[in-house]
Amino acid sequence: MNVIPTMFGAALMVAAGIGTAAAEYPDHPITFLIPFGAGGGTDVGVRTAVPYLERCIGNGATIVVENKPGASGQLGFAHLATSNPDGYMISTLNAPNVEVGAITGTSYTLDKFDLLGNIVGTNVTLAVSKSSNIQTLDDLIKVAKESSTPMNLGTASIAADDHLMALRFAKMAGVRFTTLPLESAGGVRNAVIGGHVQVGSISNTETAPYLDQLRVLAVAAPQRVKELPDVPTFRELGYDLVAGSNHVLGIRAGTPEPIRAKLAGCIAQVAKDPGFLEEAKKRSIALNVMSDSEVKEFISKEDADLRALWKSDPWQ
Template identity: 30%
Template sequence: MKKFNARPLAAAAAAVALFSSNAWAAWPDDKPIELVVGFSAGGETDILARTLAPFLQKHIGGKANLVVVNKPGASGAIANTFVQRAEKDGYTVAFVNTPPMNFLPLYQNTHYDPDRFALIGRVVSDPTLLVVPDSSPYTSLKQLVQDLKDKPESVSVGQNGLGSNGNVAMNLLMVETGARFNDVPFPGTGPSKVALLGGHVDMIFASHTAVPAPEKEPVKLRILSQFMAERASILPDVPTATEEGFPVVVPSDRGIAVDKSVPQDVQDRLQAALKAAVNDPEFRRAAKSFEAILAYKSGPEWQADIVGAKASLQALAAELKAREKTSGQ
């Protein structure tokens, strides 16, 4: 009988193991790292991601090569799903937005689970604002709420659709106060702002980056209230909703995350690179238009914020479902 020689098989197995080990150890050199954005090219989130990408690449080091990939739709749900279905090798990174990321799964079925994300870090915290024309008769949020309680739906307000910071802030305010807006959803801040400037809605919920200089718009605008835990440093003269007696806090935060199954050493390296990138003077110069809202937080710190907001978002989701069910009967 011919003697079986196991040496070739052993050598092949060792080669495969060595190849796999080297391939894994080669992160981030093997292939491009995809930074997946859930919104269209040219939007605020996309511009921020593209501004950040070369600096994140720089501080990851090695032969890292970052490419921004847009997967727009469903307030970021398509992109989030794409990232969680990808290989857990550190080459697919999500550029996530809250509150959409953590609110949508509470209200409807999504193909991603926010609890499966490991947050790497927050890059910006953009104040959510209620913006009116300067000619508006409303001078305070308290006055507006009282008017809406006396005359429900007498004021039209634009917002960016389910799960957006404006949509969540508006609905939380209505739940908190019993006031009722005439809700006019738009597919984005651009169209809602155009509607406000054209006099087609009375006011809009928007992020600060959409109206950085309201007094310089073609139709002079004014910020009525900001939905932040405390007055943003860039808006020292604008009262928060909480100051006026309505504890509604809904910042628009953006940062990066990966699936929790991505190796911890890759997560750690990404977090160190992100912190260094956000603090890089060259990035600060390149991100001049975002300078006022840059607000780095580590992944665990940002996660604590999200956990703290969960109860109010769960209550809101339950309220919206009940309202939908009642209106459908």
């Protein structure tokens, strides 16, 4: 029996089948899963991008948006993790929620996903009242180390992106905070302005409009953000810290590469489409664009940092 030619022929048939499937993709509607409720920031961002994504995918692509809220996104993440690896389900994998679920739960692991990129996102800042004597991040660290009790720090909620960023910074800087969850970013901002908490961990979209009342010490972004051009990044100040709420886009791991590459390419194209950018501006959608390779590196780093933090200082 001539085994080698037979095996070679079979491999060619498989490759041809994948190529044909990719060329015909999609031949039925694609589901875009949103692991949060309708009308929220994730929902608005996805629904704004969908028409542009359909146009880029081509072949008469139709995307049906489906909301599946619950457990801070983890019900939706687990649903994607058990879906077919065929490119017919895309989901937001909001970070850091997706890593937190993988660290603290058992319903999925991060290797169940292929990451396609990121369009929507914010970055966390540390801010104090304009009337505070703390002028810089070094001042904050000095005050925290010299204080006989931990400084109080306001965050929206426990294990949210703002809280986890503050914990990571505290570990890097060798300081401790008493965390005060205040239910919303607006509540944190107002508490800082009013002098009710000493420092707040708040997104750049919450601090930028209030620079007359807040002093922003640092932003956890790869580079300075346009809303806060005079605010240094943590990296500039010696702390390798990038964090925020990012609506990472992903599919089930194992999806044929031509389909994965097509979707990743279209997400990158949508992120720079003038029509989409104009709509995002009108709807006050904060953008934090990352390619598929950049978002993989980002999630890998954030996951490693959070796992180390969970091991030394569990946040639950």
